[in-house]
Amino acid sequence: MATEVYTHEDFANHVTPPGHPERVARIEAVWKALDDIDGLDRRTAPVAERAEILRVHPEAYIAWIEAAIPTSDYVSLDADTHVSPGSLDAALRAAGGNVAAIDAVVAGTVSNAFVAARPPGHHAERQTAMGFCLFGNVSIAAKRALDHHGLTRVAIVDFDVHHGNGTQDLLWDEARTLYISSHQMPLYPGTGAPHETGAHDNIINAPLAPLTGGPEMRRLYERELLPALDDFRPELVLISAGFDAHADDPLANLNWLADDFAWLTERLCDAADAHADGRVVSTLEGGYDLNALGESVAAHVRVLRERAR
Numbered sequence: 509m510a511t512e513v514y515t516h517e518d519f520a521n522h523v524t525p526p527g528h529p530e531r532v533a534r535i536e537a538v539w540k541a542l543d544d545i546d547g548l549d550r551r552t553a554p555v556a557e558r559a560e561i562l563r564v565h566p567e568a569y570i571a572w573i574e575a576a577i578p579t580s581d582y583v584s585l586d587a588d589t590h591v592s593p594g595s596l597d598a599a600l601r602a603a604g605g606n607v608a609a610i611d612a613v614v615a616g617t618v619s620n621a622f623v624a625a626r627p628p629g630h631h632a633e634r635q636t637a638m639g640f641c642l643f644g645n646v647s648i649a650a651k652r653a654l655d656h657h658g659l660t661r662v663a664i665v666d667f668d669v670h671h672g673n674g675t676q677d678l679l680w681d682e683a684r685t686l687y688i689s690s691h692q693m694p695l696y697p698g699t700g701a702p703h704e705t706g707a708h709d710n711i712i713n714a715p716l717a718p719l720t721g722g723p724e725m726r727r728l729y730e731r732e733l734l735p736a737l738d739d740f741r742p743e744l745v746l747i748s749a750g751f752d753a754h755a756d757d758p759l760a761n762l763n764w765l766a767d768d769f770a771w772l773t774e775r776l777c778d779a780a781d782a783h784a785d786g787r788v789v790s791t792l793e794g795g796y797d798l799n800a801l802g803e804s805v806a807a808h809v810r811v812l813r814e815r816a817r
């Protein structure tokens with residue numbers, strides 16, 4: 509079976525100021541990497557229905573984002589989060605691509621999917637745009653699986669080098685989810701300490717020291733994080749797939765390589781095979797060195813493709 513890839517040309521219309529790391533060239537590098545992989549089923553990422561976003565963000569926040577969108581140039585929502593005329597459509601399609609991927613995977617038309625989208629989502633809190641993120645894409649996906657499809661155990665594994673403070677905020681009191689994050693500490697945004705465990709022990713934060721390489725990452729996952737994922741017995745595995753833990757990434761200091769992302773993807777597919785009929789939805793978060801991003805996305809999606817059933 510194929511792996512579905514949800515994307516849209518509008519992801520290149522979310523334009524950030526010159527020199528900003530979360531730039532249009534990122535999605536172009538991802539598209540180029542995906543072009544070299546056979547057996548992908550390309551799908552259009554649709555605009556999310558408002559009701560989907562309202563599961564995690566209040567109406568006033570969505571209205572504030574809409575009102576902030578300029579007719580030209582940029583508007584800054586915080587020190588590093590900016591919007592341009594094309595940003596709203598891109599953000600709505602990033603969320604909508606995730607919803608569509610959930611629908612396809614839960615329906616069983618495919619076992620796994622990758623959402624190649626920007627802006628990313630895991631830093632967006634309930635009422636706060638930050639860290640290049642507007643809407644909590646992976647949390648919107650989880651809520652779709654829970655509230656629309658009636659699943660009861662959805663796991664989110666976030667291997668982006670930054671802590672997903674937004675996902676943690678949006679799912680803090682959601683007992684039907686397990687959020688597992690590995691991330692460099694100290695690093696932006698500063699959250700993600702092990703004692704932040706959620707309202708129902710539904711959050712596991714695993715900080716990594718600067719310079720942590722692939723072997724140490726693999727040991728951490730094998731000893732602590734993958735057993736916790738198995739214990740949860742997820743009916744669906746979601747991945748916040750940031751590739752900025754790569755050694756070449758300019759925004760952080762971990763030393764993972766493309767093979768490490770492939771290894772971790774294999775292990776997450778193992779857990780999905782054991783508990784969830786192989787169901788995996790992965791969504792793009794960070795990754796700011798274009799070559800490392802392309803190579804790592806290719807390694808990740810190749811594994812999804814090989815494991816699709």
Ligand SMILES: [Zn+2]
Pocket residue numbers: 668669670750752793794795
């Ligand atoms: Zn990141």
